[in-house]
Amino acid sequence: MKPKIAVFDFTCCEGCQLQILNCEQEMPDLVAALDIITFREVMTERSDHYDIAFIDGSCTTESEIARLKEIRQRAKMVIPIGACACLGGVNCFKNLHPMEDVLKAVYGQAAPYYDTIPARPIHAVIPIDFFIPGCPIVKEEFIRVVQEILAGKAPYLPNDPVCAECKMVGNVCVFDKGQTCLGPVTRGGCKATCVTGGAVCWGCRGLIDEPNINAEKEILEKAGLSIKDIVEEFSLFNACQEDVWK
């Protein structure tokens, strides 16, 4: 029997769901292999009987906590996708401020009618079975994870830093050009796409399992960053993992 799939959106830009839709070439095989029953961004029908729930976005309201708990009860597998869902992502910026101020800044006079809580990744609310990192997720990685689940294998989660793939594709290291980079402590699997494209790594795939934070800070400092700059660099995607890097 084909596994029943649901894709849910929480607080996010929905870019990761778009990445699933961007799997144009694989789409015929995807729909042949999976029974997609709930996916608000692409279909109106929906059902609550799903096996695998992919979750896009982070949890930022009390009502989202309740919704996540319900999904956890129904699904056999819960898989957060993207930086928002896996790390809290850019949404965690608001955690740096009191929640009342945040509400006021966004909703002005209507603030009392809204609820907000500090942003958190999905695994901080419910147990998860796997996760697909990245802002946005890498299409090929999404397909690979689906293939591995279908084949009954434990999906493979890369744990080598971005530097490894950055070297494999033959990039000149940005530190050689006077820039700075979070590649040495960030989970690879994106083929260092930002460096290849002429930018630097901002750490959107989250930290590797055992990052050498002291060494990373040392090279950032050597490259001229102040403590404040370093905090900013880590905060972009990894604010929720402050306990690891601060």
Added chain:
Amino acid sequence: MDVFITSKADFDSSIQRMIQQNEIYGVKRKTPSFAFDRLVAAEELCLDYDITVLPPTKYLLPPTESLIKFKLAPEPSIRSSAEAQPCILIGIHPDDLHAIKLLDAVFTGSLTDVNYLARRRATTIVGVDCVNPWPYSFAASMGTAIPPRIFDLWLTDLGDEYLVEVGSARGEDLRKRYLKTRRAREVDLRQRNKVRQDWLKKYQLSLDMPPQEIPKVLDEAWHSPLWEELGQKCLACGSCTMVCPTCICFDVRDGIELNLKEGERYRRWDSCMFDGFAKVASGENFRPTGTARLRHRLYRKGKYMLERYGELGCVGCGRCVHACLVDIASPVAAYNRLAKEAR
């Protein structure tokens, strides 16, 4: 010895003709460094380069490559992916050629790696002496700044001309087909010796002992405080091994299509510096710390490879010295320090 002279102007037009008729990879600018890449025009070729980001061994052992393709249905079947297009690599430095010699011993010695063999056989090697060694190289002191005789053609820059040494029948064929040459004279050979001696003096880093003595130094160094000192700074990023021309480790993985009927087994560069490299099925990791991994890497370069394959595992190119962002990967710094500790 079959040695010839060609003028640089003639050489450029020879390259242009070669490009039109062959798949040819050469050294091009990749600011602020250089890289081996497909050549489209002769003027892209930089033969006075200092170093390339990745060594030319990437064409013999690519970062990822398919090993077999398999089908599970209707009938189970497997097919080897080993095949290679003939190509010419131009601009290989002496130290990188020493690395290829080691790779030959690893992949075509007692066990034959069919993928490597196919690529190696399809590859014509045109090397060049290194005119501008970069500040991180210590090849002169490793004895690897003069090429081993496994090239097809070898070039030495003599100012307005190249001296061309033919190393194989394939090289001779290439010379005859594309190069406009005259026979080299005694004076040309003397000139080559002279410039080579001059270039050897340009290397800024140097091993404090004959390279054959590295294993002896390492025999006494297992408990040195150096490993801990360096290891705790290690990012486990693998950069030092990814850029290394003598690194040969790969991971083998299976991929399966969504239809679960066909798939592929492929390999991908791996690194003993990753913290998961020595992790086995039980979850046990027999080199769990940066200290253990760093020591392993430097023993492998300075001892294990020599014992197993008859060549040192480091050719002194200096790529790791530069690539390591925390300055701990340098074999020459480590071996010199350990030799001093032993004294």
